[in-house]
Amino acid sequence: ASVLALPIGVGGFAIWQQSTGGGEPLLAEINVQAEDDSSSLGAPAIDSTAVGGLDAQRDDTGGERLSPGSQQEGTAPAPAEPDGRPDELAGERAVAEQAGSEARQARDAARLAGADTIFPVLFAEVDRLFAATQSDLEGGRIGIAAAAVAFFTAKNDFEDLESQAVRRLEQLATAAATQGTEGDEDQGEPPEEVPEEGGGEAAAPVPPREAIATLIETYRQALETHDTTRLGQEVYQAAIPSADAEFYEIWFERTEDLSVSIEVEEMEIRVDDAEVRIMQTMQFRLARTGEQRDSDLRLSMLFARTEVGWRLERIER
Numbered sequence: 001a002s003v004l005a006l007p008i009g010v011g012g013f014a015i016w017q018q019s020t021g022g023g024e025p026l027l028a029e030i031n032v033q034a035e036d037d038s039s040s041l042g043a044p045a046i047d048s049t050a051v052g053g054l055d056a057q058r059d060d061t062g063g064e065r066l067s068p069g070s071q072q073e074g075t076a077p078a079p080a081e082p083d084g085r086p087d088e089l090a091g092e093r094a095v096a097e098q099a100g101s102e103a104r105q106a107r108d109a110a111r112l113a114g115a116d117t118i119f120p121v122l123f124a125e126v127d128r129l130f131a132a133t134q135s136d137l138e139g140g141r142i143g144i145a146a147a148a149v150a151f152f153t154a155k156n157d158f159e160d161l162e163s164q165a166v167r168r169l170e171q172l173a174t175a176a177a178t179q180g181t182e183g184d185e186d187q188g189e190p191p192e193e194v195p196e197e198g199g200g201e202a203a204a205p206v207p208p209r210e211a212i213a214t215l216i217e218t219y220r221q222a223l224e225t226h227d228t229t230r231l232g233q234e235v236y237q238a239a240i241p242s243a244d245a246e247f248y249e250i251w252f253e254r255t256e257d258l259s260v261s262i263e264v265e266e267m268e269i270r271v272d273d274a275e276v277r278i279m280q281t282m283q284f285r286l287a288r289t290g291e292q293r294d295s296d297l298r299l300s301m302l303f304a305r306t307e308v309g310w311r312l313e314r315i316e317r
Contacts, residue, residue, distance in 0.1 A: 092144045096137065099151035103130055106158035115158075115165035116286075116293055120254050123161055124289050130154040169317045175243035209267065211310045212274055212303055216262060219301075219312065223260045223282075226252040237311040244315050255284040265298075274303040274310070 107130065110116065116123040133150040136142035142150075215235055222230040228248060232240050240248070251258070263279045278301060283294045300316040 096144050096148040099148045103151045103155040106155045110158040110162040113162045113165040114295060115161040117295060118165045118168055118250060119161055120286055126154060126157040172243040172247055173316045215312055220260050220262050224258050235312045241314050254287050256287050258282060258284045272305045276301045
């Protein structure tokens with residue numbers, strides 16, 4: 001039996017070996033398959049082309065595991081705005097627009113203070129740069145940050161011109177008031193009222209509003225015609241105070257086609273004097289640049305009664 005079993009066993013082993021392709025190739029194939037299986041189970045391959053990659057985390061055993069919803073769900077985080085540019089530009093644009101609005105307000109205040117007439121050259125230069133910045137920004141020819149800086153600069157320049165104009169007019173008003181006080185001291189006390197014959201005290205004379213209104217109209221016409229002589233002879237009826245004369249000189253030398261309208265806001269009439277507060281609106285062209293402008297001035301006109309009527313003493317701002 002042993003002798004017969006040996007050939008049979010050898011023949012069976014040969015047939016099995018032949019059917020499987022040999023022992024060594026089969027073992028090699030089994031080993032390679034085992035390594036592939038263990039690799040796929042223990043450390044899954046990472047697809048480096050996936051958007052955002054995969055978030056690998058360590059488990060309690062020291063290995064790595066994928067975070068939920070990464071590769072299994074096949075989704076990636078939503079992309080953010082590139083470099084945050086839309087939000088950043090929106091913020092810079094808002095700053096530039098605010099700076100432009102503040103510059104326009106400063107420009108209006110400077111014109112209301114008379115800076116465009118008292119300092120026409122400086123005002124025109126700042127105004128030109130401000131207008132150019134607005135045009136460039138609207139046409140996309142200047143950066144938003146550069147526009148904001150230009151608007152801030154224009155705002156500061158307009159505010160400086162406004163303060164200088166106010167200070168200059170205050171100096172003129174002070175000089176006029178001082179000269180008016182000195183003139184009053186030279187004239188002395190007004191004469192006392194003499195009772196009329198027939199008994200009883202004479203009623204205090206009431207200055208006619210018509211006479212003062214006529215003087216204001218003459219003043220308006222003289223301004224439009226740049227007629228200093230008429231101002232002196234018919235309105236002031238004396239030498240024009242130096243502060244007022246300097247004020248008129250600025251207007252007459254630097255403006256053309258001057259149109260003046262006057263609105264009486266309040267009129268306070270006393271026995272020997274009167275104060276009339278007016279809004280003086282002027283439209284004109286700058287003699288140097290030809291630009292059309294307009295200006296509003298709130299003034300106080302101080303009148304005095306004389307033996308023959310009324311006259312303008314001075315103007316206060």
